[in-house]
Amino acid sequence: MSDSSSGPVIRLLVLLEGATVSGPAKNLLEFCRVSRTLEVGPRVEVLVAVFIREDEHFAIDGRSNELLAAAKAAGLEVHCLHERFPFDPQVIFSLRQLVKRLTPDIIQTHFVKSHFLVRISRVWRRCRWIAFHHGYTTDAWRTAVYNQLDRWSLRAPQQVITVCEPFKRQLSSRGIPASRIRVLHNSISLDWLGQSREIQVQPSGRRSDRSDCDRVVLAVGRLSKEKALDDLVVAMDKLHQLRPDFPVQLLIVGEGPERKRLERGIRSSRLRERMKLVGHVRDVRPYYAAASVVAISSSSEGSPNALLEAMAAGVPVVATSVGGIPEIATNGETALLVKPHNPEAMASAINLVLSNAQLSQTLVCNARERIKRQHSPKSRARFLLQLYEETSAAPLCEQGHEVGAC
Numbered sequence: 375m376s377d378s379s380s381g382p383v384i385r386l387l388v389l390l391e392g393a394t395v396s397g398p399a400k401n402l403l404e405f406c407r408v409s410r411t412l413e414v415g416p417r418v419e420v421l422v423a424v425f426i427r428e429d430e431h432f433a434i435d436g437r438s439n440e441l442l443a444a445a446k447a448a449g450l451e452v453h454c455l456h457e458r459f460p461f462d463p464q465v466i467f468s469l470r471q472l473v474k475r476l477t478p479d480i481i482q483t484h485f486v487k488s489h490f491l492v493r494i495s496r497v498w499r500r501c502r503w504i505a506f507h508h509g510y511t512t513d514a515w516r517t518a519v520y521n522q523l524d525r526w527s528l529r530a531p532q533q534v535i536t537v538c539e540p541f542k543r544q545l546s547s548r549g550i551p552a553s554r555i556r557v558l559h560n561s562i563s564l565d566w567l568g569q570s571r572e573i574q575v576q577p578s579g580r581r582s583d584r585s586d587c588d589r590v591v592l593a594v595g596r597l598s599k600e601k602a603l604d605d606l607v608v609a610m611d612k613l614h615q616l617r618p619d620f621p622v623q624l625l626i627v628g629e630g631p632e633r634k635r636l637e638r639g640i641r642s643s644r645l646r647e648r649m650k651l652v653g654h655v656r657d658v659r660p661y662y663a664a665a666s667v668v669a670i671s672s673s674s675e676g677s678p679n680a681l682l683e684a685m686a687a688g689v690p691v692v693a694t695s696v697g698g699i700p701e702i703a704t705n706g707e708t709a710l711l712v713k714p715h716n717p718e719a720m721a722s723a724i725n726l727v728l729s730n731a732q733l734s735q736t737l738v739c740n741a742r743e744r745i746k747r748q749h750s751p752k753s754r755a756r757f758l759l760q761l762y763e764e765t766s767a768a769p770l771c772e773q774g775h776e777v778g779a780c
Contacts (some may be wrong), residue, residue: 385421388402390441395441396441402524402722407448409759416766421452432687440656470495480502480762483505486524492505497582504531505527505533507528509537511598535555537558558754559702561749564750566687589621593670595627595672606669609724610721626649627652627653627658628654629653666728668681668687670694672694673714685749688741690727691737693711719765
């Protein structure tokens with residue numbers, strides 16, 4: 375925090391899951407960076423707890439754990455919660471011991487496992503709890519069970535932060551008091567792209583200096599069912615029918631359970647040589663630098679980082695009008711929005727952006743101005759600092775669903 379900040383320090387313990395720097399981790403690291411520059415607000419000391427499994431994906435030394443390495447590089451105090459498998463019951467005891475030793479003022483969680491462990495360990499009775507809700511996936515039958523479990527877990531936190539109004543209504547309908555739910559969109563810096571705009575990504579995946587080449591349709595995100603990327607594959611075929619003269623390629627950056635199905639869809643496409651599943655990459659900026667348009671085909675979304683990244687990077691966006699997307703982007707002003715599961719509409723909108731340079735430039739300029747006014751990291755950091763201050767000052771016994779038990 376800024377040296378000019380005054381008052382007591384708020385100790386914030388953040389539980390993070392996974393081995394990569396996902397959206398919530400990016401937001402946390404950005405908050406830590408930006409909040410140090412602010413001259414008002416409480417001082418917040420961020421402590422991070424990361425779940426570690428001793429296998430090839432969760433190396434304890436952090437060399438193959440991108441999340442652990444990024445948190446340490448940011449100068450954060452990092453603690454490891456060792457587990458043998460997901461939802462390992464021994465982590466409940468480890469979490470209790472960690473909270474007892476660190477004595478945080480607030481615990482912050484982001485995903486189903488962390489929500490559940492904090493609820494069942496009852497550490498939320500010892501310190502205040504803020505839970506972030508980023509939406510639900512529907513990859514498998516067990517995911518539905520986890521989602522139902524999560525709705526039980528989320529009845530206890532003092533505050534639940536979600537990323538869009540539809541998610542707030544959904545949570546409220548499942549028994550979480552609306553008075554404890556707040557909406558906070560993700561944020562991004564206008565200079566996020568940096569100098570990467572001089573880099574080009576070729577169809578083979580190689581990077582080179584910018585030159586004339588195919589127009590690139592870019593999709594960035596987890597390869598999960600709700601991203602509806604199979605619709606985007608179909609839309610590329612439709613686009614080719616509309617404009618066979620367009621040398622267009624599709625790059626999909628990300629990894630996830632839908633990869634095999636997407637591979638089959640691409641193999642059956644007439645444009646299979648112009649579609650590439652890039653996989654997970656640590657730095658997505660070169661791909662935005664190469665993109666002619668960013669396409670978001672999701673059937674469900676919250677506050678997608680891909681949308682904000684494209685708007686900040688100066689890349690026009692075609693997206694489905696679902697979840698929190700219409701709260702961030704306005705159709706015809708900052709992006710072109712279409713109905714979900716409509717590859718024909720998606721193809722037409724992509725065609726319009728690629729064909730109309732004036733429209734494309736208007737969308738880009740308006741989008742960057744929207745980011746500057748409403749979705750800057752500073753405005754998000756100020757929101758969180760106020761939230762932490764209010765939460766830490768609230769009586770402990772007023773939190774949670776089970777008020778009478780305090």
